[in-house]
Amino acid sequence: MHPALNIAIKAARRAGQIINRASNDLDLLTVTAKQPNDFVTEVDKKAEAVIIETLQEAYPGYGILAEESGTTAGRGDAEYQWIIDPLDGTTNFIHGMPQYAISIALAKGNSLEQAVIFDPNRNELFTASKGAGAFLNERRIRVSRRTKLQESLIGTGFPYRMFDHIDTYLAIFKEIAQKTAGQRRPGAASLDLAYVACGRYDGFWEFGLSPWDMAAGALLISEAGGLVGDMRGEANYLETGNLIAGTPKVFAPLLKLIEGHLPESVRG
Structure with a gap:
């Protein structure tokens, strides 16, 4: 170690x-x-x-x-x-x-x-x-072996300080609820990311996070075989505060679903 x-x-x-x-x-x-x-x-x-x-x-x-x-x-x-x-x-x-x-x-x-x-x-x-x-x-x-979004359990976090994009959140939540096995919002992003890493969740998404919410969990997921990115699927999540994570097969369809709802102000 x-x-x-x-x-x-x-x-x-x-x-x-x-x-x-x-x-x-x-x-x-x-x-x-x-x-x-x-x-x-x-x-x-x-x-x-x-x-x-x-x-x-x-x-x-x-x-x-x-x-x-x-x-x-x-x-x-x-x-x-x-x-x-x-x-x-x-x-x-x-x-x-x-x-x-x-x-x-x-x-x-x-x-x-x-x-x-x-x-x-x-x-x-x-x-x-x-x-x-x-x-x-x-x-x-290791991250889970699930490959289909409709079979996946997805973690998330809702706005609690700023509500500028609450309608966007609700629209994304609604579609994910219809196209997955379920969503969970326990309220501690670091644990949510750790749960992706160990296979308890198959994916995660949230806006407006701080670096200390994401940094450790992002490395855990990467080292467990998962993918982590911002709302463009790129590696700028520590700067933007917007993060999507998931298994290799779940990440892409989850990203595509979320991207379809995003205003330009929260892309990246």
Whole structure:
């Protein structure tokens, strides 16, 4: 296992301990809104602090892009950059819904090199290193073998901050509902992507994501034999925030279906 991946796992597990302890006393949480329907708790901040402390202790020269604290060294300032979501699914967490995770990725320039997604509720640890495959609790994982969209289970996420394209979302959701085995919207994009990587979902789509929502999961899917792209099927999803993923056979028809509904403002 790559040394950087080992450190990321250590950081994720330390954050998971903080989150698990706090989950027993949700009524005591201080919750604030960064913007409408976008919440942060002291748990997010504590988890992020311990992740950054752990990573910087081992790799002091690496940059950090983290959801709560922002960028401590941009991609232009450091060859390597950690991309961190300390608690993906905060809204689920504060409501006691056990669907949230810690997501940590390491990028070298524009290349994703290492990935960790840790679900502290199920003690499920998803890991990947570029060129070395993807794993769930040390067991090799692959995307599903499904080849037909109509047999596929698709994950998604609906708008919760900005609703400029809600009609587009609903039109896409309606057609996918009619042409697949079903859709799911649990509310933690990093876990949704991990589920594509291990075959629980056959595809995923969402608009308006942040790099820390996508980075680790995108590498997991690629290393598990799946495809990841933006709304043009290209590799700019970390920049655009718009992402489609799936098995090799499901990706193309899912992309084609979604493209048919997109206004020019959300293409790419």
